[in-house]
Amino acid sequence: MSNNDTQRTVTVRIQRFNPDVDKKPHMQDYQVKMWPGMTILDALHEIKTHQDGSVTYRRSCRHGICGSCAMHINGRNTLACKTPIINEVKKNNTVTIGPLPYLPVIKDMVVDRTSFWEQYLRVKPWLIPPDDIPEREFRMSQEEVDALHDAEACIMCGACYSSCAVIGLNKKYLGPHALLKAFLRVLDPRDTAPGERLEIVSQADGVARCHTIFNCIDACPKGLNPTQAIETLRKLAQKRQKYEEAKAERQKHLNEPIPS
Amino acid sequence: MQNSDVITHDVIVVGAGLAGTWAAMTAAENGVKDVAVLSKIHPLRSHSGAAQGGIAAVLNNVRPVAGTGPRGPLEQIPPGDDPVDSFDLHMFDTIKGSDWLGDQDAIEIMVKDAPDVVIQYEHMGCVFSRTKDGRINQRRFGGHSAPRANFSADRTGHVLLHTIHEQALFHNVHFYAEWYVMDLIIEENIVRGVVAINVLTGDIKMLRAKAVMFGTGGYGQAYKVTSNAYANTGDGVALAYNAGAPLMDMEFVQFHPTGLYRHGFLMTEACRGEGGYLINKLGERFMEKYAPDKMELAPRDLVSRSEQIEINEGRGVMEDGQGIFLDMRHLGREKILERLPEVRDLAIAFAHVDPIEEPVPIQPTAHYSMGGIPTTVDGEVLANANGDLITGFYAAGEVSCVSVHGANRLGTNSLLEASVFGRRAGRAIAEFIKGGAKLHPVPGDPAEKNRKMVQQLFDNDGSELVEDIVQDLKMTMTNKVGIFRDEEGLKSALDDIHKLQERFKNIRVMDKSKRFNTNLSMTLEASHLLTFSELIAAGALNRQESRGAHSRTDFPKRDDENWLKHTMAHKDEDGRPKFSYKDVTLYWDRFPPQERKY
Ligand SMILES: Cc1cc2nc3c(=O)[nH]c(=O)nc-3n(C[C@H](O)[C@H](O)[C@H](O)COP(=O)(O)OP(=O)(O)OC[C@H]3O[C@@H](n4cnc5c(N)ncnc54)[C@H](O)[C@@H]3O)c2cc1C
Ligand code: SF4
Ligand code: FES
Numbered sequence: 001m002s003n004n005d006t007q008r009t010v011t012v013r014i015q016r017f018n019p020d021v022d023k024k025p026h027m028q029d030y031q032v033k034m035w036p037g038m039t040i041l042d043a044l045h046e047i048k049t050h051q052d053g054s055v056t057y058r059r060s061c062r063h064g065i066c067g068s069c070a071m072h073i074n075g076r077n078t079l080a081c082k083t084p085i086i087n088e089v090k091k092n093n094t095v096t097i098g099p100l101p102y103l104p105v106i107k108d109m110v111v112d113r114t115s116f117w118e119q120y121l122r123v124k125p126w127l128i129p130p131d132d133i134p135e136r137e138f139r140m141s142q143e144e145v146d147a148l149h150d151a152e153a154c155i156m157c158g159a160c161y162s163s164c165a166v167i168g169l170n171k172k173y174l175g176p177h178a179l180l181k182a183f184l185r186v187l188d189p190r191d192t193a194p195g196e197r198l199e200i201v202s203q204a205d206g207v208a209r210c211h212t213i214f215n216c217i218d219a220c221p222k223g224l225n226p227t228q229a230i231e232t233l234r235k236l237a238q239k240r241q242k243y244e245e246a247k248a249e250r251q252k253h254l255n256e257p258i259p260s
Numbered sequence: 261m262q263n264s265d266v267i268t269h270d271v272i273v274v275g276a277g278l279a280g281t282w283a284a285m286t287a288a289e290n291g292v293k294d295v296a297v298l299s300k301i302h303p304l305r306s307h308s309g310a311a312q313g314g315i316a317a318v319l320n321n322v323r324p325v326a327g328t329g330p331r332g333p334l335e336q337i338p339p340g341d342d343p344v345d346s347f348d349l350h351m352f353d354t355i356k357g358s359d360w361l362g363d364q365d366a367i368e369i370m371v372k373d374a375p376d377v378v379i380q381y382e383h384m385g386c387v388f389s390r391t392k393d394g395r396i397n398q399r400r401f402g403g404h405s406a407p408r409a410n411f412s413a414d415r416t417g418h419v420l421l422h423t424i425h426e427q428a429l430f431h432n433v434h435f436y437a438e439w440y441v442m443d444l445i446i447e448e449n450i451v452r453g454v455v456a457i458n459v460l461t462g463d464i465k466m467l468r469a470k471a472v473m474f475g476t477g478g479y480g481q482a483y484k485v486t487s488n489a490y491a492n493t494g495d496g497v498a499l500a501y502n503a504g505a506p507l508m509d510m511e512f513v514q515f516h517p518t519g520l521y522r523h524g525f526l527m528t529e530a531c532r533g534e535g536g537y538l539i540n541k542l543g544e545r546f547m548e549k550y551a552p553d554k555m556e557l558a559p560r561d562l563v564s565r566s567e568q569i570e571i572n573e574g575r576g577v578m579e580d581g582q583g584i585f586l587d588m589r590h591l592g593r594e595k596i597l598e599r600l601p602e603v604r605d606l607a608i609a610f611a612h613v614d615p616i617e618e619p620v621p622i623q624p625t626a627h628y629s630m631g632g633i634p635t636t637v638d639g640e641v642l643a644n645a646n647g648d649l650i651t652g653f654y655a656a657g658e659v660s661c662v663s664v665h666g667a668n669r670l671g672t673n674s675l676l677e678a679s680v681f682g683r684r685a686g687r688a689i690a691e692f693i694k695g696g697a698k699l700h701p702v703p704g705d706p707a708e709k710n711r712k713m714v715q716q717l718f719d720n721d722g723s724e725l726v727e728d729i730v731q732d733l734k735m736t737m738t739n740k741v742g743i744f745r746d747e748e749g750l751k752s753a754l755d756d757i758h759k760l761q762e763r764f765k766n767i768r769v770m771d772k773s774k775r776f777n778t779n780l781s782m783t784l785e786a787s788h789l790l791t792f793s794e795l796i797a798a799g800a801l802n803r804q805e806s807r808g809a810h811s812r813t814d815f816p817k818r819d820d821e822n823w824l825k826h827t828m829a830h831k832d833e834d835g836r837p838k839f840s841y842k843d844v845t846l847y848w849d850r851f852p853p854q855e856r857k858y
Contacts, residue, residue: 068302068305127423137395
């Protein structure tokens with residue numbers, strides 16, 4: 001890539017919408033001079049601070065860990081801060097940016113995430129530990145920790161949620177993020193409420209709604225696999241009692257060293 | 261004041277990072293029913309979630325394999341074997357790291373509360389990495405002489421933040437997500453409440469409370485290259501200062517040795533904790549010259565200075581010579597994938613370099629604010645150097661200065677500080693409320709005053725863009741109030757800052773709408789940057805010595821005779837800072853000042 005190429009001026013086409021003044025969303029073009037390594041978030045910052053302060057989006061960490069900046073970039077949900085602009089302006093020298101789909105728009109790229117957080121609360125995201133709390137840590141094997149990886153690494157950005165066709169039709173569906181959280185607790189050897197949790201996820205708007213279209217996997221900027229977690233929950237829900245028993249058995253040994 | 265405009269709670273916590281959430285959760289757990297947390301971004305977006313490397317605590321779960329030296333591999337300590345770590349050692353490391361400016365009573369409390377707080381995280385569901393026999397795994401970290409960084413791969417802050425947030429939800433803490441606090445009301449040394457914008461609607465409200473706690477985090481955004489989030493604009497320190505509270509030790513700003521070249525994002529110290537090397541243009545492990553014993557795992561101030569010397573003397577890497585290489589290739593694919601997956605991802609995404617195959621270009625990056633709102637070990641805010649309190653006002657975490665980090669913080673001690681002192685503040689607040697704390701009247705109409713102020717900003721229509729002022733400030737702070745400082749540069753920095761404060765009067769806010777106006781919040785944040793940056797520069801100019809992260813080329817030595825004391829900055833009537841000084845708490849018999857060598 002020549003320097004000239006990385007420093008050219010490109011068009012950033014943004015879907016604008018402020019419900020207080022606009023009847024419907026419209027597109028607005030901005031010209032931005034790229035610099036090497038520029039991300040979509042950098043471009044938005046440049047526009048907001050030098051051209052049009054009313055362009056509105058959420059952001060904080062700048063490096064893909066806080067989950068604020070998920071948006072719709074060239075037809076795909078992803079994090080603005082982790083997307084180099086150079087990769088997105090191949091067609092017509094233009095990148096098109098809008099809010100996450102399926103959610104009410106508050107202003108420009110800022111969407112109303114109420115339903116997203118409500119579903120998160122519905123699965124009771126907190127751990128429900130055993131009554132008998134030891135002085136030191138509960139013992140867990142690294143394998144048990146690894147099994148939780150996808151659920152534990154989730155940054156609640158919502159890219160999966162708003163790419164899910166089921167959510168598009170039915171906001172009562174728990175959604176991939178909340179199901180991942182449920183998975184985290186169901187699989188955690190320290191959690192004492194797997195039965196209750198499996199009950200919640202097997203209700204009408206739970207795991208059964210997932211049509212395994214895999215949109216969430218494609219969308220997830222952290223490379224996580226909510227569909228597989230949903231599959232696991234579905235299977236565990238079918239043999240709930242057995243799973244509860246196995247877990248109760250495991251919990252008898254939470255204070256003992258993992259045998260080598 | 262119209263009633264509909266006023267919201268009332270027993271306790272208002274500002275900030276939903278680890279410090280604020282611990283305080284809120286603990287107050288609720290201890291019987292306070294009406295606890296509310298305000299956060300300008302959604303709680304789970306708080307910057308605590310970006311912390312990577314670990315949280316310190318003496319757990320004695322692992323030790324170096326015998327005979328392999330201080331940098332050899334680690335193994336779990338078999339049951340019954342002798343511990344390798346102790347409270348005294350953690351205290352000593354922290355005190356030495358602080359260059360003796362840390363208050364030793366506070367350090368002792370932090371160190372002794374540490375195991376309990378980490379175990380509480382574990383019991384609340386935090387997913388830590390594990391040893392073979394299932395204990396919490398630990399790694400080495402800079403300036404710590406035993407492996408005591410308890411970690412969850414390289415997203416420790418993320419798992420801690422999610423865990424504590426969920427517990428706060430469980431305890432019915434009420435969260436106001438996306439409420440921007442713009443004013444703190446203190447009258448007659450008693451806290452009355454805060455004024456905040458509901459970002460969604462643009463409405464400005466007075467929120468009254470018997471106790472207000474600040475956990476608003478740090479202020480790395482004053483610098484050009486920083487590991488900090490956009491949100492880290494030091495609102496809390498500026499609001500407290502403007503409301504009449506003092507600020508302590510503001511001149512101590514930590515530069516982390518391994519920010520990703522040009523971007524500043526953190527490549528966690530765990531990269532070196534796991535064994536990574538720092539290499540200059542000549543391929544030398546240059547830390548041999550500066551810290552032959554601890555090498556790359558010397559404390560951050562020392563490593564950042566060493567890097568800067570290498571760069572200044574022409575041994576930097578990259579086109580402009582402003583970089584250094586962080587070489588992790590010898591750690592091997594497996595270890596990098598297991599222990600450092602997020603930083604590998606960052607290096608690939610932003611520097612197009614896979615640490616498994618190539619060294620990663622890095623440079624020092626503004627990282628942590630040692631200074632802040634002075635507090636007791638229970639989070640109560642001091643009104644002055646004599647130790648008087650501001651009734652009902654609490655602070656903990658990076659916004660505060662208790663002071664455990666003194667002149668330089670050790671890695672993994674700040675997640676710890678935010679947790680330990682957040683929890684202690686929560687307990688103290690519960691005592692305060694249950695002891696019959698009163699809701700004190702609010703004089704005047706602060707909400708209306710702030711509405712008028714915002715209207716004036718909108719009507720101002722000057723010719724300056726806020727961003728231009730912010731960028732100029734960042735250049736000044738980086739070039740003149742950065743890793744190395746001297747009188748000439750600091751004077752000129754103060755001059756720059758005063759001019760920027762003047763220019764700020766002539767700004768134009770582009771977005772004048774009510775709904776979700778982040779242009780407005782960014783403008784308020786810029787004014788905060790200008791407020792506290794002056795204190796950093798002025799404090800640094802006064803302090804004629806080099807200590808920890810404050811390094812004066814014209815006063816290269818530490819001067820205990822004159823400067824073993826905390827700086828306290830007060831806002832004077834004329835709006836300029838006035839300085840006083842406060843003694844450091846030292847245990848002279850146990851940890852007397854020594855020369856600091858690594
Ligand atoms: C990249 C990075 C990595 C780090 N890694 C480590 C590590 O491995 N180990 C370690 O010990 N430390 C680490 N640190 C430092 C540590 O993460 C922070 O010091 C600590 O998390 C601060 O926590 P806090 O609760 O004080 O503030 P934060 O987590 O920053 O929270 C601040 C809160 O205040 C709110 N807020 C701020 N201003 C306002 C306002 N005006 N109105 C309303 N709300 C407001 C924000 O919304 C946020 O909720 C790291 C720091 C960085 C930048
Ligand atoms: S699963 Fe992935 S896409 Fe979905 S919220 Fe979590 S991090 Fe975002
Ligand atoms: S800004 Fe935090 S994920 Fe993009």
